[in-house]
Amino acid sequence: MNKDETPQDKNQIPRSYPVDENSKKRQLDSFSGDPRDQFYTTDQGLRITDTDNSLTVGDRGPTLLEDFHFREKMMHLDHESIPERVVHARGTGVHGYFQPYNDSFKEYTKAKFLTDPSTKTPVFVRFSTVVGSRGSADTVRDVRGFATKFYTSEGNYDLVANNMPPFFIQDAIKFPDLVHSIKPEPHNEMPQASAAHDNFWDFASLVPESTHMLMWVLSDRAIPRSFRMMEGFGVHTFRFINEAGKGRFVKLHWRPMLGVKSLVWDEAQKLAGKDPDYLRRDLWDAIEAGNYPEFELGVQIIEEEDEHAFAFDLLDATKLVPEELVPITPIGKMVLNRNPDNFFAETEQVAFHPGNLVPGIDVTNDPLLQGRLFSYLDTQLNRFNSSNFVEVPINRPVVPVHNINGAGFMRHTVSKGRVNYTPNSLGGGCPMMAPENMGGYVHYTERVEGHKIRKRSESFNDHYSQATLFWNSMTEVEKKHIVSALHFELGKVETKAVRERMVGNLAHVDLELAALTAEGIGVEAPTGSVAETVKNTVSALKEKLSTKKMVDESPAVSQEKGKKKTVSTLKVAILADKGVDEKQVTQLKEALKAQGVEAKIISKFLGTIKGSHGGELEADKSHITAASVLFDAVLVPDGKGCVELLKKQGDALHFLNETFKHCKTIGALGEGIALLQASDLKGVEYAQPASSGVSTSKGVVTAGSEADLTTFAEAFLTSLSEYRHWEREEKEMIPA
Template sequence: MDKKSKPNHGKETLTNQQGHVVTDNQNVRTVGNRGPMTLENYDFLEKISHFDREKTPERIVHARGTGAHGYFQSYGTVDGEPISKYTRAKVFTNTDVQTPVFVRFSSVVHSKHSPETLRDPRGFAIKFYTEDGNWDLVGNNLKIFFIRDPLKFPDMIHAFRPDPVTNIQNLERMFDFVSQSPEAMHMITFVYSPWGIPATYRHMQGSGVHTYKWVNAEGKAVLVKYHWEPVQGIKNLRQEEANKIQATNFNHATQDLYEAIENEDYPEWELYVQIMEDGEHPELDYDPLDPTKIWYKETHPWHKVGMMVLNKNPDNFHAETEQVAFGTGVLVDGLDFSDDKLLQGRTYSYSDTQRYRVGPNYLQLPINRPHKKVSTNQTGGQMDFRQDYGEFKNPHVDYEPSNIGGLKEDNNPGVEHQPYVEGELQRNAIPRENNFGQAGETYRRLDEWEKDDLIKNLVSALSGCRKEIQDQMLNMFYECDKDYGARVDQGLKNSSNSQTEKMEDAMHDAERMGHPSDPY
């Protein structure tokens, strides 16, 4: 053996991304052993250039997250009736198939390495790799949202984020926005209650939030809402518990999910749906398409329709969890949109942001690629690596329609759902806003200890806000429920007195201590 060569001991030889063998991965080439580098350090330039780009841009929202693989099994019925009465989607009607899924859990507002104990909604997004292509169900742990119009979404996120100058999280910005957005009061009530901090991802509910539609074989539609219930039970954290966990572990929810799956303690959720006749439903005091509203179980029961099990951790966090891309517009035959404005706004935004964040060919990545064959005339773009252009054979037809070849439309589609739409283009809010009714009802349904926690959390958050914001918020709390408003009102008064006493004590302490001498 040459003295300069080293044994490989059966290990693979390191190469660059062109497949070239790397003979020295420790030293760049320089002029002399101390001189400047030369531009032809190809391996270094390739290595460092890729390193500079190895993280995709952080998600605008839902940056902090973790995920897992699993499967969904439909029960095939709704209260004993065949589910095909309501939808022709094979993911529900075909009970002989376990549909593969990838699920990503996340926080919403905070950055990629933020603690998982922060008070924030949690994302609950599922990608179903169905036999008809992908279906994405993109929701949250809570059943409602802060706003109902997508035009407000960028402003809402800006208000909830850190100050753009100081980069300090300032709740006054959030409550300033909320105080001018009364539809947010229902969500605020949930977020500042003990429901605002899930204990783990395994022990939280999921919801599609929006109203969707199911379409059956005759093209008839019903309105539906989706709900995931954890078989493991529901657990949330009180603020004091969250503070203790955060002091020692800011990855606790990611760690909990990963370790549970590694230990074969596979988390499970049952899927429930609520069903309502398609229409305006004037008998309700809210619009059923309003994402700030709950459909109460008393009037619209939950129907158990399937089970989801997560049983495999990702092999590569970046390739799978970080690059997985969801969109509310990703629906399969038998599933449809409603006219929920926020849903329709998200349908454009989500796919648009994936093209910016991951790239125009993000759907070619293994984690995003459908499990059925894709045949499309959409080609090119950055990082296009498709090889199966199929019908691009002689003659090379990459368009449709054509008499000489190429891909053809499906001649046997299902009966299309055709809702009737007519009206003037308007910029008006929906007619049944009822911004405070359900917020008050949610408050009254809380247990007494939950109310205590809600008031304590709100008072703590609002205490740092200027008086005009506090006053506006108090007005809306009173609108929700008189007791709700009175308790927050009294809490703020007590907090103000307490802060004054603390300042006076601090001044007296300073006078007693005197001024320290200058050590320099």
């Protein structure tokens, strides 16, 4: 047995994992001298044998309400933060509607809002980060929440999603441990809104089931360009039930019509300082401008007889169902078209719960989902200090509510009559039970049997295959970004043993990934017999799963391979000063606007700019209030006087250099080419300033003063549709 293993003998005291001795001393200060006092107990002092697995019926059955340890552990987490949410504290909300494309899904579900194309169901969506407080920045590396409340004709339905399909843990009983580890460390309350610290990576290195999710968090998915440009995933496996009572397993997905786009890490860090509200401001401004975000709802449908056909367990929330095995079928489209009237009353008070269901949709025995059914209600009780939070306007359904709820804080309903119990005769038996054929909710009938145990199914034991699938599916650029993220995150970890353990985990994903990671964080990569053992372990597992449905790669999980080339709602900065060709600027702005691109004039100072033809332009932002990270591209128009002034302005040159470093599109016309030449853009070919030619080189589009402006605009927009030009990423000498 190596030093990191714990003995399995139930009568043997487990060893501690290797830890920093100073940290261990502080942790043990609260314990007595008796070594047995280090055991985990309940609040009543009851020693616990297992805090990793909920009490279930059999190893794949539902979680039992009698699991007092799970309930106590989860209750404490849910009530630890007042008044903001424990997780997903920083968010922004928006109103809209959802409409199905047709009635074809009647075959799969009796949920009316998914099957009636004539109905627009009102929705409220809350986008959020997970780890940080309400005062943290929008652009931190983190999972993004994507929670949707559908106000349907059958009651409220909540789809509580993330922008990544898997999750960190398999069983909700581990959720308090996950959250505690990733939050600021309790002794000094640092770092804020970041996983880059010892506690989180100590936890992650000891919980290999988190490895797949870590690959997603280390990818560019964790730093989205916009809430309007990220996917949403229901994470869990749910059930659709049709009118005949037939059930099917389903995975639900949101797809942005603008495509998926992300920031680069240097850009994300700078935005946190330049505009910590960048993502929420982007969403608000887009809706105010009438650029309503649209998302398509799709579903993966798995027949019940195929439940065990895959090389993973459908009830394991750390796994996804590859689209190559089960394609996504579109259901309908959501349009977000109205900002809230009051942030607190709506965005802050909205309360989601995955147990808010409607006929035709049901949960499964996913142990993470089962725990969330308890947790979401419990945490709302803490936030609102009342069970009547459902009566807050943003949480009310649009259908009548009839029940026997009592009084309490925040009670809005004025109940009439003397009867507040059921059954009753004095109130005519009302409210009475609804039969299924009149909209009554009936849980899906499922046979469940087994012993009461704390044990996870053997089908949950593969922790690395899908992490490997994700890595294999990435382009070289995406792989490079993941390695850089590992260097940053693990580079912040002071405990070498934690870094070594993580590299050991990554070796089971890919030996090259482990070696590249080790190189940047000061530890040794697995080699020789150790590497050979890892290879044999991985091969043996693959052989074991070979009879099941599986794929080695999934292009669908790669942002780059599935890139949607669109320019709609992207932002372009136009650098200008006195002597600019104002007619050219006006024409360019009109050409960009026609394609849905927003252009802003950036100058040294706000105010009026006199042009070379006697006209005037108005500066939208000054150098001190703007930055390249706030835009998706930059343009330098013609005008000799303007360019001579810009050459002397360090902010203008920095603007260009930084745009180039972040691989965004750059354009210049006529004399504007001289500003590019005066900057540090390396390896780029330019058009001749006085010619009629148009040149595109590594995402830099230039045109001579005699060039056709329409031709230039088309070339610039084509380059902009690529969003990033990764061939420039090796130019790390750019001083920006």
